[in-house]
Amino acid sequence: MAASPLLSVGNLTVDYPSRTGLIRAVDGVSFSISAGSVLGVVGESGSGKSSVGFALMGLTDASKAVLGGTITFEGRDMLTLSRSAWRQLRGDRIAMVFQDAMATLNPVMRIGDQIGEVFRWHRPEMSRRAIRAACLELLERVGIKDAGRRIDSYPHQLSGGMRQRVVIAAAIALKPSLLIADEPTTALDVTVQAQILELMQTLCREQGTALILVSHDLDVVSDVCRDVVVMKDGVVVEAGPVDDVLMNPQHAYTQILLKARPGFGSGHMNTGAPHG
Ligand SMILES: Nc1ncnc2c1ncn2[C@@H]1O[C@H](COP(=O)(O)OP(=O)(O)OP(=O)(O)O)[C@@H](O)[C@H]1O
Ligand SMILES: [Mg+2]
Numbered sequence: 001m002a003a004s005p006l007l008s009v010g011n012l013t014v015d016y017p018s019r020t021g022l023i024r025a026v027d028g029v030s031f032s033i034s035a036g037s038v039l040g041v042v043g044e045s046g047s048g049k050s051s052v053g054f055a056l057m058g059l060t061d062a063s064k065a066v067l068g069g070t071i072t073f074e075g076r077d078m079l080t081l082s083r084s085a086w087r088q089l090r091g092d093r094i095a096m097v098f099q100d101a102m103a104t105l106n107p108v109m110r111i112g113d114q115i116g117e118v119f120r121w122h123r124p125e126m127s128r129r130a131i132r133a134a135c136l137e138l139l140e141r142v143g144i145k146d147a148g149r150r151i152d153s154y155p156h157q158l159s160g161g162m163r164q165r166v167v168i169a170a171a172i173a174l175k176p177s178l179l180i181a182d183e184p185t186t187a188l189d190v191t192v193q194a195q196i197l198e199l200m201q202t203l204c205r206e207q208g209t210a211l212i213l214v215s216h217d218l219d220v221v222s223d224v225c226r227d228v229v230v231m232k233d234g235v236v237v238e239a240g241p242v243d244d245v246l247m248n249p250q251h252a253y254t255q256i257l258l259k260a261r262p263g264f265g266s267g268h269m270n271t272g273a274p275h276g
Helices: 049-057 083-089 111-122 128-141 160-172 190-207 218-224 242-247 252-260
Strands: 007-018 021-033 038-043 066-073 094-097 178-182 210-214 227-232 235-241
Touching: 007 049, 021 049, 021 066, 021 227, 021 235, 038 049, 038 218, 049 066, 049 094, 049 178, 049 210, 094 160, 111 128, 111 160, 128 160, 160 190, 178 190, 190 210, 190 218, 210 218, 218 242, 227 242, 227 252, 235 242, 235 252, 242 252
Parallel strands: 038 210, 038 227, 094 178, 178 210
Antiparallel strands: 007 021, 007 066, 227 235
Protein backbone atom coordinates (compact mmCIF):
# COMPACT_ATOMS: atom_id res chain seq x y z
CA MET A 1 0.00 0.00 0.00
CA ALA A 2 1.35 3.44 -0.92
CA ALA A 3 2.12 5.79 1.97
CA SER A 4 -0.48 8.51 2.41
CA PRO A 5 0.60 11.81 0.87
CA LEU A 6 2.04 14.66 2.93
CA LEU A 7 -0.62 16.98 1.60
CA SER A 8 -3.78 16.31 -0.29
CA VAL A 9 -6.12 18.93 -1.56
CA GLY A 10 -9.60 17.82 -2.56
CA ASN A 11 -12.07 19.90 -4.52
CA LEU A 12 -10.68 23.10 -3.02
CA THR A 13 -12.68 26.25 -3.61
CA VAL A 14 -11.65 29.80 -2.70
CA ASP A 15 -14.28 32.53 -2.90
CA TYR A 16 -13.55 36.22 -2.37
CA PRO A 17 -16.30 38.57 -1.29
CA SER A 18 -17.05 41.46 -3.63
CA ARG A 19 -19.79 44.05 -3.88
CA THR A 20 -21.65 41.86 -6.31
CA GLY A 21 -21.28 38.68 -4.26
CA LEU A 22 -18.63 36.00 -4.02
CA ILE A 23 -16.01 35.65 -6.74
CA ARG A 24 -14.76 32.10 -7.22
CA ALA A 25 -10.97 32.25 -7.68
CA VAL A 26 -10.32 28.53 -7.16
CA ASP A 27 -12.97 26.16 -8.43
CA GLY A 28 -12.59 22.57 -7.31
CA VAL A 29 -8.84 22.02 -7.34
CA SER A 30 -7.47 18.63 -6.33
CA PHE A 31 -3.86 17.45 -6.11
CA SER A 32 -1.52 15.79 -3.69
CA ILE A 33 2.16 15.87 -2.92
CA SER A 34 4.26 13.24 -1.21
CA ALA A 35 6.93 13.96 1.39
CA GLY A 36 10.11 15.44 -0.05
CA SER A 37 8.84 15.82 -3.61
CA VAL A 38 8.58 18.90 -5.80
CA LEU A 39 5.33 19.99 -7.42
CA GLY A 40 4.99 22.85 -9.88
CA VAL A 41 1.86 24.95 -10.18
CA VAL A 42 1.69 26.92 -13.41
CA GLY A 43 -0.91 29.05 -15.14
CA GLU A 44 -1.49 32.52 -16.45
CA SER A 45 -2.01 35.55 -14.24
CA GLY A 46 -5.28 35.35 -12.32
CA SER A 47 -5.64 31.59 -12.69
CA GLY A 48 -5.73 31.16 -8.90
CA LYS A 49 -2.19 29.93 -8.13
CA SER A 50 -1.54 32.29 -5.25
CA SER A 51 -5.04 31.74 -3.90
CA VAL A 52 -4.23 28.04 -3.57
CA GLY A 53 -0.98 28.94 -1.77
CA PHE A 54 -2.72 31.28 0.65
CA ALA A 55 -5.35 28.64 1.38
CA LEU A 56 -2.62 26.09 2.16
CA MET A 57 -1.01 28.58 4.56
CA GLY A 58 -4.29 29.51 6.22
CA LEU A 59 -3.63 33.11 5.19
CA THR A 60 -7.16 33.96 4.16
CA ASP A 61 -8.36 36.01 7.14
CA ALA A 62 -7.25 39.34 5.71
CA SER A 63 -8.94 38.74 2.36
CA LYS A 64 -12.03 37.25 4.06
CA ALA A 65 -11.89 34.42 1.56
CA VAL A 66 -14.27 31.52 2.03
CA LEU A 67 -12.70 28.09 1.63
CA GLY A 68 -14.42 24.86 0.63
CA GLY A 69 -13.34 21.30 -0.02
CA THR A 70 -10.61 19.57 1.95
CA ILE A 71 -6.96 20.18 2.79
CA THR A 72 -5.33 17.26 4.57
CA PHE A 73 -1.81 17.90 5.79
CA GLU A 74 0.18 15.35 7.79
CA GLY A 75 -3.09 13.57 8.44
CA ARG A 76 -4.84 16.66 9.80
CA ASP A 77 -7.97 18.24 8.37
CA MET A 78 -6.71 21.80 7.97
CA LEU A 79 -10.01 23.50 7.26
CA THR A 80 -11.32 22.68 10.72
CA LEU A 81 -8.22 23.93 12.57
CA SER A 82 -8.53 26.82 15.01
CA ARG A 83 -6.63 30.02 14.28
CA SER A 84 -4.15 29.31 17.02
CA ALA A 85 -3.53 25.81 15.70
CA TRP A 86 -2.89 27.36 12.28
CA ARG A 87 -0.43 29.82 13.78
CA GLN A 88 1.44 26.96 15.40
CA LEU A 89 1.78 25.11 12.09
CA ARG A 90 2.58 28.10 9.95
CA GLY A 91 6.29 28.82 9.87
CA ASP A 92 6.95 25.51 11.60
CA ARG A 93 5.53 22.63 9.52
CA ILE A 94 4.42 24.71 6.50
CA ALA A 95 6.29 27.79 5.32
CA MET A 96 5.99 30.12 2.37
CA VAL A 97 8.33 32.27 0.32
CA PHE A 98 6.81 35.10 -1.68
CA GLN A 99 7.94 36.93 -4.78
CA ASP A 100 8.87 40.17 -3.11
CA ALA A 101 11.44 39.77 -0.34
CA MET A 102 11.35 43.48 0.42
CA ALA A 103 7.63 43.26 1.17
CA THR A 104 8.14 40.13 3.29
CA LEU A 105 10.92 41.62 5.39
CA ASN A 106 10.49 44.32 7.99
CA PRO A 107 12.61 47.27 6.77
CA VAL A 108 13.50 48.52 10.26
CA MET A 109 14.52 45.19 11.76
CA ARG A 110 17.97 43.60 11.50
CA ILE A 111 17.86 40.44 9.41
CA GLY A 112 19.18 38.27 12.25
CA ASP A 113 16.32 39.43 14.45
CA GLN A 114 13.81 38.68 11.70
CA ILE A 115 15.00 35.12 11.27
CA GLY A 116 15.19 34.87 15.05
CA GLU A 117 11.48 35.66 15.32
CA VAL A 118 10.69 32.24 13.94
CA PHE A 119 12.52 30.65 16.86
CA ARG A 120 11.18 33.08 19.44
CA TRP A 121 7.64 32.34 18.34
CA HIS A 122 7.83 28.59 17.81
CA ARG A 123 10.68 27.61 20.16
CA PRO A 124 10.22 29.88 23.19
CA GLU A 125 12.51 27.65 25.24
CA MET A 126 15.55 28.65 23.16
CA SER A 127 17.94 31.14 24.72
CA ARG A 128 18.87 34.36 22.93
CA ARG A 129 22.33 33.01 22.46
CA ALA A 130 21.11 29.76 20.93
CA ILE A 131 18.80 31.68 18.62
CA ARG A 132 21.63 33.92 17.42
CA ALA A 133 23.82 30.89 16.79
CA ALA A 134 20.99 29.19 14.85
CA CYS A 135 20.44 32.34 12.76
CA LEU A 136 24.12 32.59 11.96
CA GLU A 137 24.18 28.98 10.86
CA LEU A 138 21.10 29.54 8.68
CA LEU A 139 22.64 32.57 7.00
CA GLU A 140 25.67 30.48 6.18
CA ARG A 141 23.49 27.67 4.87
CA VAL A 142 21.69 29.98 2.47
CA GLY A 143 25.02 31.21 1.14
CA ILE A 144 25.32 34.63 2.76
CA LYS A 145 28.99 35.46 2.88
CA ASP A 146 30.37 37.13 5.95
CA ALA A 147 27.29 36.05 7.88
CA GLY A 148 28.75 37.22 11.20
CA ARG A 149 28.59 40.80 9.97
CA ARG A 150 25.50 40.47 7.78
CA ILE A 151 23.38 39.19 10.64
CA ASP A 152 23.13 42.77 11.94
CA SER A 153 22.32 44.32 8.55
CA TYR A 154 19.00 45.84 7.63
CA PRO A 155 17.20 44.57 4.51
CA HIS A 156 17.99 47.65 2.42
CA GLN A 157 21.71 47.00 2.94
CA LEU A 158 21.43 43.72 1.03
CA SER A 159 20.97 42.96 -2.67
CA GLY A 160 17.66 41.54 -3.88
CA GLY A 161 19.12 38.06 -4.16
CA MET A 162 20.54 38.23 -0.66
CA ARG A 163 17.21 39.41 0.72
CA GLN A 164 15.48 36.43 -0.87
CA ARG A 165 18.13 34.20 0.73
CA VAL A 166 17.23 35.71 4.10
CA VAL A 167 13.54 35.03 3.48
CA ILE A 168 14.39 31.44 2.56
CA ALA A 169 16.50 31.09 5.70
CA ALA A 170 13.53 32.12 7.84
CA ALA A 171 11.21 29.81 5.92
CA ILE A 172 13.37 26.72 6.35
CA ALA A 173 14.55 27.55 9.88
CA LEU A 174 12.40 24.91 11.55
CA LYS A 175 12.74 22.35 8.78
CA PRO A 176 9.12 22.48 7.62
CA SER A 177 7.79 19.43 5.83
CA LEU A 178 6.22 21.69 3.19
CA LEU A 179 7.57 24.86 1.60
CA ILE A 180 5.36 26.86 -0.74
CA ALA A 181 7.32 29.20 -2.99
CA ASP A 182 5.12 31.65 -4.89
CA GLU A 183 7.08 33.07 -7.83
CA PRO A 184 10.17 33.20 -5.58
CA THR A 185 12.56 34.44 -8.25
CA THR A 186 10.38 36.56 -10.52
CA ALA A 187 11.66 39.82 -9.03
CA LEU A 188 15.33 38.83 -9.48
CA ASP A 189 17.61 39.03 -12.48
CA VAL A 190 18.18 35.82 -14.41
CA THR A 191 21.54 34.71 -13.04
CA VAL A 192 20.35 35.25 -9.48
CA GLN A 193 17.09 33.42 -10.29
CA ALA A 194 18.98 30.26 -11.16
CA GLN A 195 21.06 30.45 -7.97
CA ILE A 196 18.05 30.95 -5.73
CA LEU A 197 16.15 28.09 -7.36
CA GLU A 198 19.11 25.81 -6.95
CA LEU A 199 19.48 26.84 -3.32
CA MET A 200 15.84 26.06 -2.57
CA GLN A 201 16.10 22.68 -4.24
CA THR A 202 19.27 21.79 -2.37
CA LEU A 203 17.89 22.85 1.02
CA CYS A 204 14.62 21.00 0.47
CA ARG A 205 16.46 17.88 -0.62
CA GLU A 206 18.83 18.01 2.36
CA GLN A 207 16.09 18.27 4.93
CA GLY A 208 13.34 16.30 3.20
CA THR A 209 11.09 19.30 2.70
CA ALA A 210 8.44 19.00 -0.02
CA LEU A 211 8.27 22.01 -2.32
CA ILE A 212 5.34 23.54 -4.13
CA LEU A 213 6.76 25.92 -6.70
CA VAL A 214 4.25 28.39 -8.09
CA SER A 215 5.51 29.86 -11.32
CA HIS A 216 4.44 31.17 -14.68
CA ASP A 217 7.73 29.96 -16.12
CA LEU A 218 7.41 26.53 -17.69
CA ASP A 219 11.15 26.25 -18.24
CA VAL A 220 11.82 26.67 -14.54
CA VAL A 221 9.12 24.16 -13.66
CA SER A 222 10.37 21.56 -16.13
CA ASP A 223 13.84 21.95 -14.67
CA VAL A 224 12.91 21.75 -11.01
CA CYS A 225 9.67 19.80 -10.58
CA ARG A 226 8.73 16.16 -10.83
CA ASP A 227 5.02 16.78 -11.17
CA VAL A 228 3.06 19.75 -12.41
CA VAL A 229 -0.45 21.12 -12.09
CA VAL A 230 -1.63 23.47 -14.84
CA MET A 231 -4.33 25.93 -13.80
CA LYS A 232 -6.63 28.13 -15.81
CA ASP A 233 -9.53 30.19 -14.48
CA GLY A 234 -9.38 28.53 -11.06
CA VAL A 235 -9.49 25.00 -12.47
CA VAL A 236 -6.80 22.35 -12.95
CA VAL A 237 -6.79 21.72 -16.69
CA GLU A 238 -3.92 19.25 -16.71
CA ALA A 239 -1.74 17.48 -14.15
CA GLY A 240 0.86 14.75 -13.98
CA PRO A 241 4.59 14.11 -14.27
CA VAL A 242 6.36 17.14 -15.76
CA ASP A 243 7.85 15.12 -18.59
CA ASP A 244 4.45 13.85 -19.69
CA VAL A 245 2.59 17.12 -19.36
CA LEU A 246 5.14 19.48 -20.85
CA MET A 247 6.54 17.17 -23.51
CA ASN A 248 3.17 15.86 -24.59
CA PRO A 249 0.50 18.36 -23.52
CA GLN A 250 -3.02 17.07 -23.94
CA HIS A 251 -4.84 20.25 -23.20
CA ALA A 252 -4.97 23.11 -25.69
CA TYR A 253 -4.26 25.60 -22.94
CA THR A 254 -1.02 23.85 -21.93
CA GLN A 255 0.03 23.88 -25.58
CA ILE A 256 -0.56 27.63 -25.71
CA LEU A 257 1.47 28.14 -22.51
CA LEU A 258 4.30 26.08 -23.94
CA LYS A 259 4.35 28.02 -27.19
CA ALA A 260 4.37 31.31 -25.31
CA ARG A 261 7.51 30.60 -23.36
CA PRO A 262 10.75 32.31 -24.35
CA GLY A 263 12.84 29.19 -24.74
CA PHE A 264 10.21 27.29 -26.70
CA GLY A 265 11.68 24.26 -28.37
CA SER A 266 14.81 24.05 -26.22
CA GLY A 267 13.22 21.72 -23.68
CA HIS A 268 15.47 23.13 -20.97
CA MET A 269 15.67 26.11 -18.74
CA ASN A 270 16.82 28.95 -20.92
CA THR A 271 18.54 31.27 -18.49
CA GLY A 272 19.68 33.52 -21.30
CA ALA A 273 16.17 34.46 -22.29
CA PRO A 274 14.34 37.40 -20.78
CA HIS A 275 11.78 35.90 -18.44
CA GLY A 276 8.58 37.87 -18.04
N1 LIG B 1 -7.94 39.38 -1.98
C1 LIG B 1 -8.66 39.23 -3.08
N2 LIG B 1 -9.90 39.75 -3.18
C2 LIG B 1 -10.65 39.60 -4.29
N3 LIG B 1 -10.25 38.92 -5.37
C3 LIG B 1 -9.03 38.37 -5.35
C4 LIG B 1 -8.17 38.49 -4.21
N4 LIG B 1 -7.02 37.84 -4.48
C5 LIG B 1 -7.16 37.33 -5.72
N5 LIG B 1 -8.36 37.65 -6.24
C6 LIG B 1 -8.87 37.24 -7.57
O1 LIG B 1 -8.79 35.83 -7.64
C7 LIG B 1 -8.35 35.41 -8.92
C8 LIG B 1 -7.11 34.55 -8.76
O2 LIG B 1 -6.05 35.37 -8.28
P1 LIG B 1 -4.64 34.79 -7.85
O3 LIG B 1 -3.86 35.92 -7.30
O4 LIG B 1 -4.83 33.61 -7.01
O5 LIG B 1 -4.05 34.35 -9.27
P2 LIG B 1 -2.55 33.99 -9.67
O6 LIG B 1 -2.63 32.79 -10.54
O7 LIG B 1 -1.70 33.91 -8.47
O8 LIG B 1 -2.11 35.24 -10.56
P3 LIG B 1 -0.64 35.88 -10.76
O9 LIG B 1 0.08 34.98 -11.72
O10 LIG B 1 -0.92 37.23 -11.35
O11 LIG B 1 0.03 35.96 -9.43
C9 LIG B 1 -8.13 36.67 -9.73
O12 LIG B 1 -9.30 36.88 -10.49
C10 LIG B 1 -7.99 37.75 -8.69
O13 LIG B 1 -8.43 38.98 -9.17
MG1 LIG C 1 0.01 34.94 -7.83
